[in-house]
Each structure stands twice: as structure tokens, then as C-alpha cells.
Amino acid sequence: MADRAAGLFFKAAAAVSLAVLAFIIGIILVKGLGTAVRPSFLFGRPQAMKEGGGIGPMFFSSLYLTLLTTLMVVPLGVGAALYLAEFSRDGRLVRLVRWGTESLSSISSVVFGIFGMIFFVIYMRLGYSLLAGALTLTLMNLPTVMRVTEESIRAIPWSYREASLSLGASRWETARRVVLPAALPGITTGAVLTMGRIMGESAALVYTVGIFVRKPPLSPLQPAAPMAANIWHLYTEGALIPDWMRVASGEAAALLVMVLLLNLGAGALAGAIRKKMGILH
Amino acid sequence: MTSQLCPGKMAGPAARSWAGGPVNPFKGQREAAIRWTLRICALISVVGLFLMVAFLLRESLPAWREAGFTNLFAADWNPGRGKYGILIFLVGTMAVSAGGLMLGAPLALATAIYLHAYARPAWRRVIGKGLEVLAGIPSIILGWLGFTTLVPLVRSLAGGTGMGILPASMVLAVMILPTVATIARDSLDAVPESFAEASFSMGATRWQTLRRVIIPTAWPGIAVAMILGLGRALGETMAVAMVIGPATAFPRNLTTPTHTLTTKIMLEMGESTGVHRSSLFAMALVLLALSTLLILLVRLLSRKAVQEFPGGVLTC
Numbered sequence: 001m002a003d004r005a006a007g008l009f010f011k012a013a014a015a016v017s018l019a020v021l022a023f024i025i026g027i028i029l030v031k032g033l034g035t036a037v038r039p040s041f042l043f044g045r046p047q048a049m050k051e052g053g054g055i056g057p058m059f060f061s062s063l064y065l066t067l068l069t070t071l072m073v074v075p076l077g078v079g080a081a082l083y084l085a086e087f088s089r090d091g092r093l094v095r096l097v098r099w100g101t102e103s104l105s106s107i108s109s110v111v112f113g114i115f116g117m118i119f120f121v122i123y124m125r126l127g128y129s130l131l132a133g134a135l136t137l138t139l140m141n142l143p144t145v146m147r148v149t150e151e152s153i154r155a156i157p158w159s160y161r162e163a164s165l166s167l168g169a170s171r172w173e174t175a176r177r178v179v180l181p182a183a184l185p186g187i188t189t190g191a192v193l194t195m196g197r198i199m200g201e202s203a204a205l206v207y208t209v210g211i212f213v214r215k216p217p218l219s220p221l222q223p224a225a226p227m228a229a230n231i232w233h234l235y236t237e238g239a240l241i242p243d244w245m246r247v248a249s250g251e252a253a254a255l256l257v258m259v260l261l262l263n264l265g266a267g268a269l270a271g272a273i274r275k276k277m278g279i280l281h
Numbered sequence: 282m283t284s285q286l287c288p289g290k291m292a293g294p295a296a297r298s299w300a301g302g303p304v305n306p307f308k309g310q311r312e313a314a315i316r317w318t319l320r321i322c323a324l325i326s327v328v329g330l331f332l333m334v335a336f337l338l339r340e341s342l343p344a345w346r347e348a349g350f351t352n353l354f355a356a357d358w359n360p361g362r363g364k365y366g367i368l369i370f371l372v373g374t375m376a377v378s379a380g381g382l383m384l385g386a387p388l389a390l391a392t393a394i395y396l397h398a399y400a401r402p403a404w405r406r407v408i409g410k411g412l413e414v415l416a417g418i419p420s421i422i423l424g425w426l427g428f429t430t431l432v433p434l435v436r437s438l439a440g441g442t443g444m445g446i447l448p449a450s451m452v453l454a455v456m457i458l459p460t461v462a463t464i465a466r467d468s469l470d471a472v473p474e475s476f477a478e479a480s481f482s483m484g485a486t487r488w489q490t491l492r493r494v495i496i497p498t499a500w501p502g503i504a505v506a507m508i509l510g511l512g513r514a515l516g517e518t519m520a521v522a523m524v525i526g527p528a529t530a531f532p533r534n535l536t537t538p539t540h541t542l543t544t545k546i547m548l549e550m551g552e553s554t555g556v557h558r559s560s561l562f563a564m565a566l567v568l569l570a571l572s573t574l575l576i577l578l579v580r581l582l583s584r585k586a587v588q589e590f591p592g593g594v595l596t597c
Contacts, residue, residue: 006488010399013391014408017462020455021415024426031429079322087316088323100327106572107333108516110543111565114550115333118340139329146326172312193417200419203518203543207550228421235428235523236548245429252425256418263417 025256032253041250046214051243055251060216061130061224062258065209066198068134068220069141074191076138077145078180084146085153086175105143112140113204121208128223133209140204141194148193152186153179181277185270192266196259202228227255337569341562348556353563358529360557367564369531373446373541374568376532377521378514380450381457386507388454389461393506396462397469398491409463416459424523427452432524439536447535448524456517457510464509468502469495501586505579512575516568518543542568 035041044054080097088094116136126132156179164174180187205211210223211233217224225233231248238244344353348365355366392412396405427448436443472495480490496503526538527548542564550561 003486003488007399010391010395013388014395017392018411021411076322079319083319083323087319096327097323100330104326104330106512106576108568110518110546111568114565118336142326170312172315196417202421228419231421252422256422259417263414
């Protein structure tokens with residue numbers, strides 16, 4: 001009897017968890033998708049004092065920032081993970097790096113944001129810019145990329161490396177031609193999931209990139225306004241725009257769709273790579 | 282495979298490593314240069330952390346010097362009159378995090394137990410993927426949803442503005458749900474199959490086995506899951522900022538506006554100068570200290586788990 005009750009209870013809990021997710025996605029899409037899918041909204045110019053504005057520059061900023069950050073954080077993270085998994089002998093150095101990444105990954109995004117403001121925006125004189133934001137987000141997402149990459153490198157059977165070395169390849173040759181290709185599906189999944197996190201980030205960007213622009217930024221040294229940060233702008237100062245609730249709902253739906261596409265696409269992409277390369281494990 | 286949601290976790294030592302391994306590892310100077318490049322990549326996280334702490338310390342220096350320790354940790358916040366007490370915000374942070382954990386952790390643990398012991402493989406996959414998707418939902422979207430649906434609901438039930446600790450805790454409960462559930466599930470899964478088999482063979486039911494064998498064995502991992510969930514709640518900014526009020530006052534009850542450390546930093550960093558601004562950096566340092574404390578706690582638990590159960594139940 002108690003056993004039956006416990007089973008029902010846990011099943012109900014899981015159902016509630018799933019319902020919470022469905023509720024969140026459902027409400028955001030119901031309230032905003034109608035607005036978000038209109039080209040005049042998604043690519044349109046924002047309005048300040050009157051209705052009917054779009055989020056074109058914000059949409060572009062989000063894509064730009066995500067691309068820029070990914071181009072920095074993925075090579076760095078993969079390099080670092082490669083070092084930890086394949087090249088390190090120095091136990092003390094490895095422990096130091098692990099301690100550093102572990103600490104970084106526990107820090108709040110608003111703390112990254114104000115550090116980015118002080119260090120990249122002011123001290124390095126980058127100003128409010130895509131580059132300052134991308135550098136801040138690189139530091140913030142480095143631990144995730146490193147962890148995912150290291151896990152997929154460590155999952156490669158040791159015999160692969162031995163086969164390569166026995167043919168006379170050096171360690172770097174082994175890493176480049178054997179280890180990295182075999183780890184590629186895992187690394188890709190991690191990279192795409194990280195892109196989703198970058199696109200959704202707001203707290204670290206308000207004081208590094210900006211929250212509102214009229215025109216799409218061209219140079220990485222220009223200020224920008226990613227969608228997530230722009231929703232914050234609408235929330236705090238949106239009353240200037242008569243239909244700010246509509247704009248924010250539409251922007252939230254657009255952002256959610258982008259993040260969901262990245263999250264759900266990550267696994268599929270990895271599967272495709274695996275299939276193409278004929279990787280079995 | 283372990284969870285990607287588990288922030289404290291780094292892959293453990295490999296079963297086999299290059300140390301003392303095959304000879305002839307490098308070919309000439311080019312390879313040595315590559316090795317150095319990769320080493321520098323690895324050190325960037327350490328350098329970044331160091332820079333962060335250094336710059337936060339530097340920026341918060343005026344606050345420590347001019348306001349002083351007792352002023353900073355007082356309950357009185359009024360920068361115009363030289364009062365920089367952060368106690369209101371510290372209390373707010375503690376309250377919403379504890380509230381989020383109290384609301385979110387039971388649901389997360391029950392979901393983890395379902396995934397571990399009851400779910401069929403297909404459901405296990407679906408709910409596992411669902412948790413991953415939930416973890417990926419941007420906090421600004423959860424904040425917006427809280428502002429547009431939760432706050433009006435609380436307002437109609439409790440009156441007032443509808444903002445405060447209650448809606449903030451509810452939003453945070455949703456945020457920590459995937460973190461706690463996945464890590465707890467992984468540590469339940471890590472309990473050797475033979476434990477359950479031994480218990481079943483003695484005639485124990487599934488619930489008895491869970492309660493007396495599996496959960497007690499996995500408890501360090503479950504504790505770690507909750508601590509990491511707490512860590513996520515402590516640092517959350519946007520989702521809380523949109524439903525907390527804000528107001529610089531101790532909350533009279535669960536539905537009166539208040540502030541947290543993160544929301545105060547977020548809302549005032551742009552328009553503050555001098556010691557006022559510096560005290561916001563001091564708040565960031567306090568946040569940093571809190572999350573470091575939690576990481577240390579996780580370390581301690583892992584060590585304890587290894588001592589008690591050398592086979593290793595802790596996946597995180």
C-alpha cells in the first residue's frame with residue numbers, strides 16, 4: 001500500500017515538473033509568438049514614443065554577440081581542455097586550473113557584468129561594446145566549454161591513442177588527427193548549448209554591451225542591445241513606449257524560440273556529425 | 282554520462298593518463314610551442330578569476346575605508362547621508378534563496394526519485410531532456426513571465442503590489458528545479474545495482490529499498506545537489522529583480538517589496554558614484570564570498586562521501 005502510494009506520488013511530482021516547463025513555454029509563446037513572427041517586428045526599426053516598433057537591431061545584436069563570443073570561447077575552452085586531458089603532467093598546475101574554473105562557474109552573472117564594466121569597458125577602454133560583452137561572456141562560459149570538452153575527450157577509448165602512437169605519430173599529431181575528431185560530436189553539442197546560454201544572458205550585458213540601440217551595430221567596438229538585455233530595458237524604462245508590453249512579449253517569444261532551437265538542435269547536430277564521420281561510440 | 286548542469290563538477294582523474302606513459306611524446310620545438318599555447322589557454326580561467334577578485338577589491342576599497350565594516354554590515358542604507366548598510370539586501374538574498382530551495386527542492390528530489398526508480402526508459406529520456414530545456418530557459422524570460430502572470434496572481438490573492446519574497450521564491454524554485462533534479466538523479470543512479478538487488482532479495486518493496494538503502498547511500502550527492510541549487514539561487518539577478526519590488530526595506534511579510542544583493546547591484550550600478558558605487562562592489566564581494574563558501578561545502582561533502590563510501594557514489 002505504502003509502496004503504491006509512493007510510486008504515485010513520485011509520478012505526480014515528475015508530471016508537475018514537466019507541466020511547469022510546458023506552462024512556461026506555452027504562456028510565453030501564446031502571448032508573444034503572434035507578434036514575434038511578423039517580419040515587420042523581428043526585422044523592424046524600434047520606436048521610442050509611438051506604437052508599432054520592431055526589434056531588428058536587438059535581434060541582430062543577439063546573433064552578432066553570440067557568434068563573436070562563440071568564436072572566442074570555443075577555441076579557448078577546447079584548447080584548455082585538450083591541455084588538461086592530453087598534455088598535462090604537472091599535477092599542481094592542473095589542480096590550480098580546476099580550482100579556477102570551479103570558482104568561476106559559481107560566480108553570479110551580475111558580478112561578471114560589473115567586472116566586465118570595470119575591466120573591459122573602462123580599464124581596457126573598450127567602451128560599451130559588443131567586444132566588451134563578448135570578452136565578459138567568454139570568461140563566464142569558459143568553464144562549461146572546458147568541462148564538456150574534457151568529458152568528451154576522456155570518453156575516447158585509450159586504444160585510439162595507442163594505435164596512433166604506435167604508427168609513429170607524436171602527441172600533438174595524435175591529438176589533432178585522432179582525439180579531436182573523435183571528440184567532435186561532444187564538443188559541438190557543448191558549443192551549441194553554450195550559444196543558447198550566451199543568447200539568453202542579460203545580467204552580464206547591461207553594463208558591458210548596452211540595452212537599447214536604434215541601428216544594428218556593425219563593428220564589434222560599437223554598443224549593441226541583445227534581445228535579453230533589451231527586455232530588461234523595456235521593463236525598467238519601457239513606459240516611454242506606449243505598446244512596451246507588446247514589444248517585450250514579442251521579444252521574449254523570439255528569444256525563447258531561438259534558445260529552444262539551439263537547445264534542441266545541439267543533440268541533432270552531434271548525431272549528424274557522428275553519422276557522417278562513422279563514429280560508433 | 283554526468284550532467285552538464287552540474288557547475289561544480291570537473292572530470293575526475295582519468296583511469297589512465299599520459300604521466301609516465303608512452304615515450305617520444307613531442308616532435309621538436311613546434312610541438313613544444315603548441316603545448317605552451319594550450320597551457321596558456323588552460324591558465325586563462327585562473328588569470329580571469331584573479332583579475333576579477335583584484336578589480337572587485339580595488340573598486341570596493343573606498344567603501345571599506347570610508348564607510349567601514351560596521352557601517353557596511355548595518356541595517357541602515359542611505360547613501361545620501363553616508364549610510365551604507367547592506368543588511369537589508371543580505372537578508373533579502375537569504376530569504377529568496379531559502380524560499381526557492383524550500384519550494385523547489387522537494388519537487389526536484391521527487392522528480393529525481395521518479396527518474397531513478399520508476400520511469401520507463403522513454404519517459405526517463407523525455408523528462409531528462411525536459412529538465413535540460415528548462416535549465417536553458419533564460420532568466421530574463423522567467424522574470425518576465427513572473428512579472429506578467431505570477432505577480433498579478435499574488436496581488437489578487439494577497440493584495441498589495443503582489444511583489445516580494447513569495448513570487449521571487451517561486452521563480453527561483455523553477456530555476457533550481459533542473460539543477461537539483463539532474464544532480465540528485467545522477468547520484469541516485471550511481472548507487473550500485475547490487476545494493477537494490479540485495480534489498481529486493483530480502484523481500485523489501487521498491488519504496489522500502491529507496492528509503493532504507495538507496496537514498497541514505499546517495500545522500501552526500503543529494504546534499505551537493507541542493508547546495509548547488511542554493512548557489513544558483515543566490516546569484517540569480519534578472520528573474521528576481523522583476524518580481525521582488527524593489528524597495529529598500531526589510532520585508533514585513535512574504536508579499537511586500539524588498540531587495541536582494543544582486544538586484545541592488547543591477548539597479549543602482551548605472552547611476553551611482555563614489556562610495557555609493559564602491560559599496561555596490563562590496564556587495565559583489567559578499568556574493569563572491571557566499572558562493573565560495575558553498576563550493577567549499579561541496580568539497581567537504583565530496584571528501585566525506587569518499588571516506589564513507591570509497592566506491593564513489595558522488596557523481597558531482
